[in-house]
Amino acid sequence: MHRVAISSTGLFIPPEVITNEELVEAYNQYAALENATHAEEIAAGTRAALTNSSVEFIEKASGIKRRYVMEKSGVLDPHRMRPVFKPRPDTEISLMAEIAVKAAQDALAKAGKTAADVDMVICASANMQRAYPAMGVEIQTALGIQGFGFDMNVACSSATFGLEMAYNAVRSGGARAVLMVNPEITSAHLAWKDRDCHFIFGDVCTAVLVERLELAPPGAFEILGTKALTTFSNNIRNNFGFMSRAEDRDPDDRDQLFRQEGRKVFKEVCPMAADHIEQHLAAFSYTPADVRRFWLHQANLSMNQFITRKLLGHDATADEAPVILDEFANTASAGSIIAFHRHQADFKAGDVGVICSFGAGYSIGSAIVKKL
Secondary structure, eight states, X not given: OOOEEEEEEEEEOOSEEEEHHHHHXXXXXXXXXXXXXXXXXXXXXXXXXXXXXXXXXXXXHXXXXXXXESOOTTTTOTTTOSOOOOOOXXXXXXXXXHHHHHHHXXXXXXXXXXXXXXXXXXXXXXSOSOSSSOHHHHHHHHHTOSSEXXXXXXXXXXXXXXXXXXXXXXXXXXXXXXXXXXXXXXXXXXXXXXXXXXXXXXXXXXXXXXXXXXXXXXXXXXXXXXXXXXXXXXXXXXOOSTTTTTTTOOTTSGGGSOEEOHHHHHHHHHHHHXXXXXXXXXXXTOXXXXXXXXXXXXXXXXXXXHHHHHHXXXXXXXXXXXXXXXXXXXXXXXXXXXXXXXXXXXOOTTOXXXXXXXXXXXXXXXXXEXXX
């Protein structure tokens, strides 16, 4: 068995930003139009009026202040409330593959590696642009990597589960190096017309280069171990899929987009995630107090505060558990990787950290890493 390291990470940031102020203005215009259209039903009590959103509501509920998106005009159009993406011909690279390639190239450049050093590509994302060919294969080919690629989806835990797959492939000798990429165009599956969640998601792409320790550049992070857990729950769900057409479903049906029972998710997932991390650390004779930094899934500020408080016995500082969701919002599987990418340069040799994500499934994945 080989020792395994994270050699580098890459990040692609979309070109456009939507602030909470812009989002609230667009949503409230939409709500006013809907309420005017259905004024008689609302007056008769057969339909509930839509309630306005506010910046204060969003920031109190989530800690989010802005988000990056691939396209904002359609989202901010109260008559549309979804991005405007133009179909590309099959002869052009797909949008998801394009941003994945950019993040992967960033990771390769930071490690001083080329496509010739990589044997495998994992495209781990909460949503895939199409059923097939696999996005992973398109990304692999666009990068010029010999070997193979594939797709995997475990919702917001896709990246940490992808790390587990990459770690095991390198550890067992199945690959010298693996590029694990997380293209997340969440703006396409967000219900922008739903006040309870219209602010949650943002677009991004991250990439992680995982390779044999002896091949890794100086200053890499050794992966000491990974751990994954799933248990079925309907509290985070999106029913859109290839059978929707055969079921004569309306694409605008509410369950064809992201939806969640937020309070139930908080109550159930937070203790599970804290216990998961503590048990994972114990397997390596560590306690939470031994951890220099926790890079957690970036879904909701209160969730992260709850988890770290349970682990540490006190409110975590920004140094102990950095937050990036105020800038990026929830980027599905990419959040914990963005936190790691942005907040690891100050680590000293021997410092230990935990990358952890949690989400629909329920799914929880973690990786314990040590600075070399």
